[in-house]
Amino acid sequence: MPEIRNYTLNFGPQHPAAHGVLRLVLELDGEVIQRADPHIGLLHRATEKLAESKTFMQSVPYMDRLDYVSMMANEHGYVLAIEKLLGVDVPVRAQYIRVMFDEITRILNHLLWLGAHALDVGAMTVFLYAFREREDLMDCYEAVSGARMHAAYYRPGGVYRDLPDAMPKYEAQISRNARAMAEMNQARHGSLLDFIEDFTARFPKCVDDYETLLTDNRIWKQRTVGIGVVSPERALALGFTGPMIRGSGIEWDLRKKQPYEVYAHLNFDIPVGRNGDCYDRYLVRIEEMRQSNSIVRQCVEWLRSNPGPVITANHKVAPPSRVDMKSNMEELIHHFKLFTEGMHVPEGEAYAAVEAPKGEFGIYLISDGANKPYRLKIRAPGFAHLAALNEMSRGHMLADAVAIIGTQDIVFGEIDR
Amino acid sequence: MTDWLLSAAQGTFGQVWGPVVYQTVLNLVLIVAIIVPLMLGVAYLTLWERKLIGWMQIRIGPNRVGPGGLLQPVADGLKLFLKEIILPAKANKGLYVLAPVMALMPALAAWAVIPFAPDVVLADVNAGLLYLLALTSLGVYGVIIAGWASNSKYAFLGAMRSAAQMVSYELAMGFALVVVLMVSGSLNLSDIVEGQGKGRFAAMGWTLLSWNWLPLLPMLVVYFISGVAETNRAPFDVVEGESEIVAGHMIEYSGMSFALFFLAEYMNMWLIAALTVLMFFGGWQAPVAVAPFTWLPPIGWLLIKMFFVVSLFLWIRATFPRYRYDQIMRLGWKIFIPVTLVWIVVVGVWMQTPWSIW
Numbered sequence: 001m002p003e004i005r006n007y008t009l010n011f012g013p014q015h016p017a018a019h020g021v022l023r024l025v026l027e028l029d030g031e032v033i034q035r036a037d038p039h040i041g042l043l044h045r046a047t048e049k050l051a052e053s054k055t056f057m058q059s060v061p062y063m064d065r066l067d068y069v070s071m072m073a074n075e076h077g078y079v080l081a082i083e084k085l086l087g088v089d090v091p092v093r094a095q096y097i098r099v100m101f102d103e104i105t106r107i108l109n110h111l112l113w114l115g116a117h118a119l120d121v122g123a124m125t126v127f128l129y130a131f132r133e134r135e136d137l138m139d140c141y142e143a144v145s146g147a148r149m150h151a152a153y154y155r156p157g158g159v160y161r162d163l164p165d166a167m168p169k170y171e172a173q174i175s176r177n178a179r180a181m182a183e184m185n186q187a188r189h190g191s192l193l194d195f196i197e198d199f200t201a202r203f204p205k206c207v208d209d210y211e212t213l214l215t216d217n218r219i220w221k222q223r224t225v226g227i228g229v230v231s232p233e234r235a236l237a238l239g240f241t242g243p244m245i246r247g248s249g250i251e252w253d254l255r256k257k258q259p260y261e262v263y264a265h266l267n268f269d270i271p272v273g274r275n276g277d278c279y280d281r282y283l284v285r286i287e288e289m290r291q292s293n294s295i296v297r298q299c300v301e302w303l304r305s306n307p308g309p310v311i312t313a314n315h316k317v318a319p320p321s322r323v324d325m326k327s328n329m330e331e332l333i334h335h336f337k338l339f340t341e342g343m344h345v346p347e348g349e350a351y352a353a354v355e356a357p358k359g360e361f362g363i364y365l366i367s368d369g370a371n372k373p374y375r376l377k378i379r380a381p382g383f384a385h386l387a388a389l390n391e392m393s394r395g396h397m398l399a400d401a402v403a404i405i406g407t408q409d410i411v412f413g414e415i416d417r
Numbered sequence: 418m419t420d421w422l423l424s425a426a427q428g429t430f431g432q433v434w435g436p437v438v439y440q441t442v443l444n445l446v447l448i449v450a451i452i453v454p455l456m457l458g459v460a461y462l463t464l465w466e467r468k469l470i471g472w473m474q475i476r477i478g479p480n481r482v483g484p485g486g487l488l489q490p491v492a493d494g495l496k497l498f499l500k501e502i503i504l505p506a507k508a509n510k511g512l513y514v515l516a517p518v519m520a521l522m523p524a525l526a527a528w529a530v531i532p533f534a535p536d537v538v539l540a541d542v543n544a545g546l547l548y549l550l551a552l553t554s555l556g557v558y559g560v561i562i563a564g565w566a567s568n569s570k571y572a573f574l575g576a577m578r579s580a581a582q583m584v585s586y587e588l589a590m591g592f593a594l595v596v597v598l599m600v601s602g603s604l605n606l607s608d609i610v611e612g613q614g615k616g617r618f619a620a621m622g623w624t625l626l627s628w629n630w631l632p633l634l635p636m637l638v639v640y641f642i643s644g645v646a647e648t649n650r651a652p653f654d655v656v657e658g659e660s661e662i663v664a665g666h667m668i669e670y671s672g673m674s675f676a677l678f679f680l681a682e683y684m685n686m687w688l689i690a691a692l693t694v695l696m697f698f699g700g701w702q703a704p705v706a707v708a709p710f711t712w713l714p715p716i717g718w719l720l721i722k723m724f725f726v727v728s729l730f731l732w733i734r735a736t737f738p739r740y741r742y743d744q745i746m747r748l749g750w751k752i753f754i755p756v757t758l759v760w761i762v763v764v765g766v767w768m769q770t771p772w773s774i775w
Contacts, residue, residue: 122739128474
């Protein structure tokens with residue numbers, strides 16, 4: 001009798017469900033996965049090493065490119081670490097702006113995740129619905145920083161500038177008539193805060209829309225319930241964070257457990273799952289979108305009534321205003337020193353972490369007192385999640401592996417760094 | 418006209434060969450008359466699919482080639498024609514070339530017995546339904562051979578999935594059709610359609626309510642879903658499973674060899690739509706036998722109904738996630754086949770009672 005052997009399947013790096021450049025070597029028994037071996041490193045850009053040869057400020061845009069669907073959350077982790085070493089005070093308004101954009105980023109990330117996950121499982125339409133709302137949030141990024149994705153908006157000591165009073169509007173196109181243009185620009189006549197408030201008002205309805213397509217759908221449930229189950233103990237042991245650990249029923253969220261910025265003053269809930277399967281993680285993320293929406297709304301309210309500075313007045317860290325620079329010798333020198341030599345961060349080491357949409361995004365920073373980091377280490381949440389892929393997908397079928405990659409919300413920018 | 422042509426043929430080719438030549442030429446002309454509109458239908462179904470799904474997904478869909486995108490299928494066809502057909506080095510060359518043909522051929526041949534209107538049919542075969550069942554079963558060979566000949570693991574997985582899936586749904590589909598032929602008492606498709614025009618409601622003018630869909634509703638559901646599975650359309654498209662096995666059996670094909678699979682898939686969609694309409698929705702009959710409805714020629718009604726069924730395929734595709742392979746098997750074997758078997762008995766008993774409506 002011939003011997004029956006398992007066979008290996010090379011899944012990726014050019015595979016529509018590989019979320020970028022995941023190369024997965026699957027050992028299959030028929031369609032059942034015996035072993036999943038993720039190969040990483042195809043998107044390695046040496047961010048940590050590059051940071052050692054750049055001033056502290058110049059590395060901010062590199063943070064955007066780590067997890068390129070939750071850009072500002074990464075910047076936040078980085079500037080928090082620098083601020084910890086510097087010991088500067090961040091104005092409260094800047095903290096609110098950062099929290100607001102962190103939550104906008106969370107919605108951005110979860111929308112992309114939802115669309116991509118549903119697409120992996122075969123539901124096309126959610127993807128396009130989710131991108132409709134993403135477009136509006138991207139416009140918020142654009143309004144505040146000029147860039148739709150890689151914002152580079154946070155600075156050590158605050159944010160680059162205050163929220164703008166006007167939203168960019170759509171310009172006339174041949175393919176749209178005046179009425180359509182007016183409709184598209186309807187919410188854009190006020191300030192950025194008006195636009196965001198309008199978004200928070202209509203967004204819960206949009207989430208309901210996504211849910212009608214998926215939450216009670218029999219096929220969606222068959223594809224996700226009981227798939228990739230992780231017990232709470234294993235989730236802890238594997239170093240899960242974010243929705244991955246909350247899906248397993250552990251209420252761990254840095255925004256509540258180690259509140260940074262103004263999260264302690266904001267009112268929101270932490271959704272947790274029960275069974276630790278793909279469906280629970282789906283529900284957790286859907287609820288997180290609603291919670292983030294409410295946080296954004298609270299921030300908008302506060303920001304409306306509390307004007308003030310958005311970056312620290314310490315000119316060793318943050319540049320002085322243009323007016324002061326033109327009229328004052330001292331400020332001109334500060335400006336020149338800051339943009340040529342950069343800031344000097346006191347000797348020491350610090351670890352700062354934020355609750356990024358995917359989990360705990362941490363920066364471990366060692367400074368030797370120079371104008372560049374001595375060493376920068378990035379703790380990317382996706383790395384720990386991907387490491388559990390083998391355990392999560394063993395015994396499932398090939399199609400489930402795709403669902404599990406989707407539920408882990410993997411982005412290779414941060415895993416390969 | 419036909420008599421004159423026949424006598425002209427006899428004059429030219431003699432008494433023996435004349436009718437043979439006449440019949441051959443006539444059939445060829447009729448085949449072309451069916452295939453050409455069919456090909457156009459397939460081409461424009463691709464456009465309609467992209468448009469309709471586009472609208473459902475708040476997009477516009479193709480609108481660049483020609484007015485409103487109407488020439489998009491032509492551009493697509495041209496592109497596929499000009500592309501190189503790649504033969505993988507380790508493929509089984511003969512089978513690799515044969516497979517697309519094997520997929521397309523039954524999809525085309527099945528149209529021979531489809532009646533488009535009363536007496537408008539290429540071959541009015543009495544075993545028409547059997548012929549159809551036989552031919553639609555042949556379609557799976559194209560897929561299996563393609564998967565085997567490509568010598569690729571993805572293609573092979575796709576072929577294995579398709580073999581299992583198509584064979585299982587063939588059963589449910591066959592049983593659903595058995596119920597139809599029980600109530601019609603005929604395997605001839607024209608007779609099946611005619612049979613639906615009789616009954617109490619049809620006599621009152623409400624032909625709509627006499628069609629098979631109402632008394633055989635569970636069978637219609639089973640048949641239609643099996644039809645979706647049979648054509649490998651979403652949510653049963655595990656054979657292609659773009660996010661799992663990346664187009665499955667078609668993964669190594671390119672250019673026209675790929676296009677043939679594509680043509681076969683869309684032609685099968687039209688075929689399943691036509692069969693659904695013929696078996697359950699009264700074929701070419703008008704829904705209500707009163708003035709404005711009867712003005713449309715019978716073939717018009719058939720095409721309208723087919724169009725709606727095909728659009729239903731697209732709507733389903735835009736809505737549902739994809740089943741997993743084993744879940745499809747479970748649905749087929751544990752739900753559809755028992756349901757159809759029970760319904761065969763139910764209808765059989767019903768027909769023996771005085772309340773039989775057939």
